Each structure stands twice: as C-alpha cells, then as structure tokens.
Amino acid sequence: MPQVTVTFFGALRQITGEPRITLEIPPGTTVAQLKALLLERYPALEKSFQGIVTSIGEITAEDDAPVPDGARIALFHPIAGGSKAAPENAFPTLTLVTEEALDLNALVAGITAPTTGAVVFFTGVVRGRTGEQETAYLEYEAYREMAEAKLRQVAAEIRERWPKVEGIVLVQRIGRLEAGTPTVLTACAAPHRNDGAFEAARYGINRLKEIVPVWKKEVGPGGAHWVHGHYHPTARDERTAAPPKNTP
Amino acid sequence: MPAYRVLLFATLRDLAKQEALTLTLAPNATVGQLREALAAIPALQPYAESAVIAVNHAFTTDDTPLTPDDEIAAFPPVSGG
Numbered sequence: 001m002p003q004v005t006v007t008f009f010g011a012l013r014q015i016t017g018e019p020r021i022t023l024e025i026p027p028g029t030t031v032a033q034l035k036a037l038l039l040e041r042y043p044a045l046e047k048s049f050q051g052i053v054t055s056i057g058e059i060t061a062e063d064d065a066p067v068p069d070g071a072r073i074a075l076f077h078p079i080a081g082g083s084k085a086a087p088e089n090a091f092p093t094l095t096l097v098t099e100e101a102l103d104l105n106a107l108v109a110g111i112t113a114p115t116t117g118a119v120v121f122f123t124g125v126v127r128g129r130t131g132e133q134e135t136a137y138l139e140y141e142a143y144r145e146m147a148e149a150k151l152r153q154v155a156a157e158i159r160e161r162w163p164k165v166e167g168i169v170l171v172q173r174i175g176r177l178e179a180g181t182p183t184v185l186t187a188c189a190a191p192h193r194n195d196g197a198f199e200a201a202r203y204g205i206n207r208l209k210e211i212v213p214v215w216k217k218e219v220g221p222g223g224a225h226w227v228h229g230h231y232h233p234t235a236r237d238e239r240t241a242a243p244p245k246n247t248p
Numbered sequence: 249m250p251a252y253r254v255l256l257f258a259t260l261r262d263l264a265k266q267e268a269l270t271l272t273l274a275p276n277a278t279v280g281q282l283r284e285a286l287a288a289i290p291a292l293q294p295y296a297e298s299a300v301i302a303v304n305h306a307f308t309t310d311d312t313p314l315t316p317d318d319e320i321a322a323f324p325p326v327s328g329g
C-alpha cells in the first residue's frame with residue numbers, strides 16, 4: 001500500500017494531538033478520499049475541514065488531485081491577510097508556536113504555490129558562544145494563545161506592506177533548545193526575489209521579536225538568567241501598519 | 249471591591265513564585281492602577297514599571313480600562329526569536 005505522511009497545522013493539530021502521522025492509502029487515492037480517511041481516524045476534524053488547504057510536497061492540491069506514494073501532505077487553514085484580503089488571496093499563512101523540531105524544508109514547501117519563484121527564509125539558532133560567554137541551552141516559554149494571535153498579526157502586517165508576498169511562515173519553537181538548534185523560522189514566498197520577499201522575511205523576524213510574547217532563559221556554566229527584550233509595545237501596536245506610500 | 253486575576257510570565261512568574269495573582273482593585277480600574285498594585289508587591293517592584301500588561305491578548309496603555317472578566321497578563325518585554 002502506498003504510504004504518505006500528513007502534517008497538521010494550527011487548530012487541526014490541536015484536534016489530532018499529533019503534528020504528523022504516517023498513513024497507508026489505497027493506490028489511486030485522491031485528496032478528497034484522503035480527507036475522508038482522516039475523518040474516520042479523527043471524527044472531530046469535521047468542523048475544521050471547512051476552507052482547509054491541502055498541499056502535496058510543494059504545491060497546493062485540489063480535492064480531485066491524486067496522492068502519490070511517499071507524498072508529504074500538509075493540511076492547514078489559510079489565514080486571510082489584512083482587513084481587505086481578496087478572496088482570491090488564498091496563499092497559505094502558517095503561524096505556530098510549537099515544541100516540535102522545525103522541519104525547515106517542509107515549512108518552506110508548505111508555502112510554495114504554483115506561482116512562487118522565490119522563498120526567502122530566516123532561521124534563528126541558539127548561539128553557543130557570545131564573546132567569552134558560553135551558552136549550554138536556552139529555555140523558551142510562551143504565552144501561547146496571545147503569541148499565536150500576535151504571529152497572525154505579524155503575518156497580516158506583512159501582507160499589508162508587501163502585497164506581492166504569497167505564502168508566509170512564522171513559527172516559534174519553545175522548550176529546552178540546545179546550542180546550534182533552530183529556534184524560529186520566518187519565511188516569505190513571492191513570484192520573484194525582488195517582490196519584497198527579503199524585506200518581508202526580515203520584517204517578520206524583527207516584528208516577532210517586538211510583539212510576540214515569548215521569552216528565553218539562558219543557561220550556561222555561570223547559571224541561568226532571563227533575557228529581556230527592549231521594546232515596550234503599547235495599544236498602538238494593535239493597529240496593523242498602514243501600507244507605505246511607496247511600495248518597496 | 250472587584251478582584252482581577254493576572255497571569256504572570258518569565259521573570260515576573262519566577263519572582264512571584266506563582267503563575268497568577270489575584271489583585272483587588274477599585275471598580276473601573278485601569279492598567280495604570282494595576283501596575284501600581286504590582287509595584288506594591290515587594291518581589292515584583294523592580295519590574296512593575298517596565299512590565300508589559302496585556303488585556304485579552306492585546307497591548308494596552310496605562311489608561312486602558314479593566315473589567316474583572318478580562319484575561320490580564322503581566323510580563324517583561326519579550327525576548328523570543
């Protein structure tokens with residue numbers, strides 16, 4: 001029997017309780033039939049299947065698409081960006097706070113649409129040495145519900161500023177992360193590299209470090225201490241940024 | 249007098265040695281009054297002024313009004329990434 005892996009994002013993951021499963025499917029199974037198999041296994045998914053986006057490997061797949069052996073499937077809800085998101089803007093927005101290791105390839109593949117020609121991604125890594133100071137590991141903590149809401153806000157701000165950006169990933173890993181481990185990913189897809197993808201990915205990480213409630217405790221030979229940021233968000237950070245007069 | 253529950257994170261939680269506090273404040277209290285009440289707790293005093301106070305997952309200013317039903321959180325400036 002053909003075997004596929006299915007990765008769940010967002011609310012779906014909360015229902016399944018598992019980020020990723022391996023599934024055997026009959027030969028010739030379509031996306032619609034795969035979804036039916038998932039519903040048998042997780043009946044509670046039914047309510048969440050409205051508006052779901054399925055991707056196979058690198059591209060978004062329609063219900064009648066065949067699912068090949070070994071396919072890497074991702075299921076997620078596209079989150080409309082900005083207040084005036086056009087219905088045709090169905091590009092995926094993946095925002096997540098997770099204890100799981102970041103699968104950078106899968107996350108980038110998850111935002112690659114048929115029209116995508118460039119994906120810029122930034123990943124932060126636990127730095128083991130800063131000058132003379134050694135860091136064994138960082139302990140990350142999140143105010144999870146608010147952090148996920150703020151990740152969605154950052155994605156909406158990116159969509160307002162860089163309208164050519166297609167898929168967006170903003171993922172923060174939490175828990176105990178050893179030196180050398182990727183901790184965060186901000187990735188932006190666009191048709192061409194100069195459509196704002198570089199600027200948008202940089203904005204994503206900078207804004208995340210301002211407003212997403214996550215903290216890290218640094219642990220090394222000299223003991224442990226909380227790292228404090230420098231930005232003091234206020235009510236004005238609730239407004240998404242106005243589109244710039246001159247689009248970059 | 250209404251009681252307001254405040255979730256604590258990171259340094260504030262460690263110093264208070266608990267994940268949430270219940271503070272009694274005047275009716276129609278504001279974030280500024282909540283901040284003063286946090287500063288009156290000796291363990292939190294050094295961090296009360298710089299604490300970020302969120303209400304229902306939104307950032308605030310000191311004149312933001314509070315109700316006892318709000319989800320209130322106090323935490324240091326964020327350091328994720």
